[in-house]
Amino acid sequence: MLSRRVFVAMTAMAAAIGFGSVAQADALGDITARGTIRVAVPQDFPPFGSVGPDMAPVGYDIDMANLIAEKLGVKVELVPVTSANRIPYLQTNKVDLVISSLGKNPDREKVIDFSAAYAPFYNGVFAPADFVATKPEELAGKTIGVTRGAVEDLELTKVAPADTVIKRYEDNNGTISAFLSGQVEAVATGNVVAAAILAKNPPKRPELKFLIKNSPCYIGLSKEQPALLEKVNGIIAAAKSDGSLNAISQKWLGTGLPAEL
Amino acid sequence: MNYQFEFGWLFEYYPQIVKGIAITIQLIAVGAVAGISLGIVCAWVRALGPAWAKPVVAAYVELIRNTPFLIQLFFIFFGLPSLGLQLSELQAANLAMVVNLGAYSSEIIRAGIQATPKGQFEAGSSLAMTPFEIFRHVVLVPSLQRIWPALSSQVVIVMLGSAVVSQIAAEDLTFAANFIQSRTFRAFEAYMVSTAVYLLLAILLRQVLGMVGWLIFPRRAAR
Numbered sequence: 001m002l003s004r005r006v007f008v009a010m011t012a013m014a015a016a017i018g019f020g021s022v023a024q025a026d027a028l029g030d031i032t033a034r035g036t037i038r039v040a041v042p043q044d045f046p047p048f049g050s051v052g053p054d055m056a057p058v059g060y061d062i063d064m065a066n067l068i069a070e071k072l073g074v075k076v077e078l079v080p081v082t083s084a085n086r087i088p089y090l091q092t093n094k095v096d097l098v099i100s101s102l103g104k105n106p107d108r109e110k111v112i113d114f115s116a117a118y119a120p121f122y123n124g125v126f127a128p129a130d131f132v133a134t135k136p137e138e139l140a141g142k143t144i145g146v147t148r149g150a151v152e153d154l155e156l157t158k159v160a161p162a163d164t165v166i167k168r169y170e171d172n173n174g175t176i177s178a179f180l181s182g183q184v185e186a187v188a189t190g191n192v193v194a195a196a197i198l199a200k201n202p203p204k205r206p207e208l209k210f211l212i213k214n215s216p217c218y219i220g221l222s223k224e225q226p227a228l229l230e231k232v233n234g235i236i237a238a239a240k241s242d243g244s245l246n247a248i249s250q251k252w253l254g255t256g257l258p259a260e261l
Numbered sequence: 262m263n264y265q266f267e268f269g270w271l272f273e274y275y276p277q278i279v280k281g282i283a284i285t286i287q288l289i290a291v292g293a294v295a296g297i298s299l300g301i302v303c304a305w306v307r308a309l310g311p312a313w314a315k316p317v318v319a320a321y322v323e324l325i326r327n328t329p330f331l332i333q334l335f336f337i338f339f340g341l342p343s344l345g346l347q348l349s350e351l352q353a354a355n356l357a358m359v360v361n362l363g364a365y366s367s368e369i370i371r372a373g374i375q376a377t378p379k380g381q382f383e384a385g386s387s388l389a390m391t392p393f394e395i396f397r398h399v400v401l402v403p404s405l406q407r408i409w410p411a412l413s414s415q416v417v418i419v420m421l422g423s424a425v426v427s428q429i430a431a432e433d434l435t436f437a438a439n440f441i442q443s444r445t446f447r448a449f450e451a452y453m454v455s456t457a458v459y460l461l462l463a464i465l466l467r468q469v470l471g472m473v474g475w476l477i478f479p480r481r482a483a484r
Contacts, residue, residue: 145430149443167350167430168440174428177335181342183350183429 027096027221028228036075039065040095040220043080047195047252048101048119048217060252061099064118064219067244068097071235087112090220097232098220113223115232117216118245120258123152126179126194126206127186133209139164145184147175152188155212180204188212191253198254208258216261270445271454274437281437282458284351288433289420289466291355296362296419297412303367305396308374318367325364331425333357338429354426354433362419369411373404406478413470417463424459434458 031037041061042049052058057078069076079095086100090112101121104114125133125144133139136159144160146153148168156166167184169175172193179187180202187194187206194206219236221229239245240257249257271278306318325333337360338353348356377400385395405412427436438455442448 148439153443168436169430170428170439174430177339178430181339182347183338183342 026227027225028231031072031074031096031228034074036077037065037069037072037097038077038079038095039069040079040081040086040089040098040100041065042083042086042100044082045101047192047199049080060119060248061101063248063251064245065097065099067239067248068099068219068232068235071238072231087220090222093222096221096228100220101217102220103215104218108220111223113221113225113229115219115221115229116236117218117261118236118239119217120191120249120253120261121217122214122258123155123188123190123212124194125156125186125188125209125212127209128204129207131186131209133186135210136160139186141165142186143167143184145169145175145178145187147172147189150189152190152212156188159212179206191255195253195255208255211258211260214260264449266450267447268450268454270441270447270450274441274445277432277437277440278434278454278458281432281434282462284432285420285423285434285462288351288354288358288423288426288431289416292358292362292419292423293416295355295359297366297370297416299359299363300366300370301401303363304370304374305401307367307371309392309396309400322364322367325361326368330357330361330422331428333361334425334429350426350429350431353429354423354431357426358419358423361422362415365415365419366412369408369415370404373408374400376407377404402478406474409470409474409478413467413474416470417466420466421459421463434462 041057042059043051043057045059047059049057049059049061057080062078065076065078079089081089081095081098081100083100086098086102087108089095090098098112099118101119102108102114103121108114125139127133131142133142136156140161140163143165144156145167146156146169148170153166153168160166167178169178172189175187175189176193176197178184180197182204186209189206191208194208197206219232221232236245240261246256249255303318303322306314307322310318334353334357337348337357338350341348341353381399381403382395385399390398423433424435426433427439430436432440434455438451442451445451
């Protein structure tokens, strides 16, 4: 039975949600009026976002959030989120932007809008400079290490010629070790894993040979916010052309932005 | 229980399993023959060999018996390339199993040798046998016969332990099970099949070892 108290509470909640939507009517105006922009960032996904030595979040996404705040002339308020709750935070107007290594897919596009891509996120074949291959067909006869069951394993198995020797390791650490100890000539893995190897300055540097699957990161915004979307896209485009985004990529991923981005 | 068993993948993936079984059998065949041979040499050194070699063998046996097999395998596969010794995953797996079984079996065989009555050595000497002949005919064969059941168990343990070689991408039976599991997501069925195959292999291996024992050891006349 619906008691009166519950009914009142539900009405209040509905009203609050209603206000929430109203308050969202012009997100850019709100941000400027407030003087701060609230950005959802990851804190458990290095190098995009992790907790630094002083307990403050650091990473590619945090630098991106700071860059946007700076260009908007407002202060930044970082809101740590998990990959599961980053979209709900945006939908309930707890944040203005989601900069949280967010990939684009049709389901997400139904509920939120996406900016232009701001960070590379892809699987590819990585190998030292002397390894020559520009497409899967050229892997014939070569030995490639991969983490068993990962997306890149499934994709590579589909596209590589039959006489490619694919060595499947238990986890990323096994794949990395096999590459560094020369047990495999190249690895198929994500750019984030390659960045983790590069960060250690190994004698064998994994350089991108070709892409297997590309799913770059986008900034997530609430729907129907053309002013904010245009502003954010403008900032991203400027950051790409003036090299500041490239610098962030160098800093966190060990390589510049790929041409595709 | 309302789990729906689904074994349809067996038709598509059985070559993987057959290949995995072949590699597991190859690993244990090489491992057992070379490992027991190494164990015999080490046991001889520790029981009867030259004084200078005893601490060397003792150090090897203690090192292997007091470290995990997986770490030994990683050391050989991921570590040795830094020293310029690049082994394929199968060579590394074979080497690790030989080295491992060599250490364990040497201790088992040494127990057999030390249980040989002193009178048998003396009997050998009085027949003008050389020390090697005494070891070969008087000491080793009866010693092996004494400890054969224990040694057989150790071989089976090493065969089952070989499951970890899938960690360095050697495509043994466990690798096949993991591979199928990662493609079909039928974990229960994949491991059910591999469990049954391992059980069968272990039973078969015991039978084979029993037969080898029956062939190489002198049989007492029926009383």
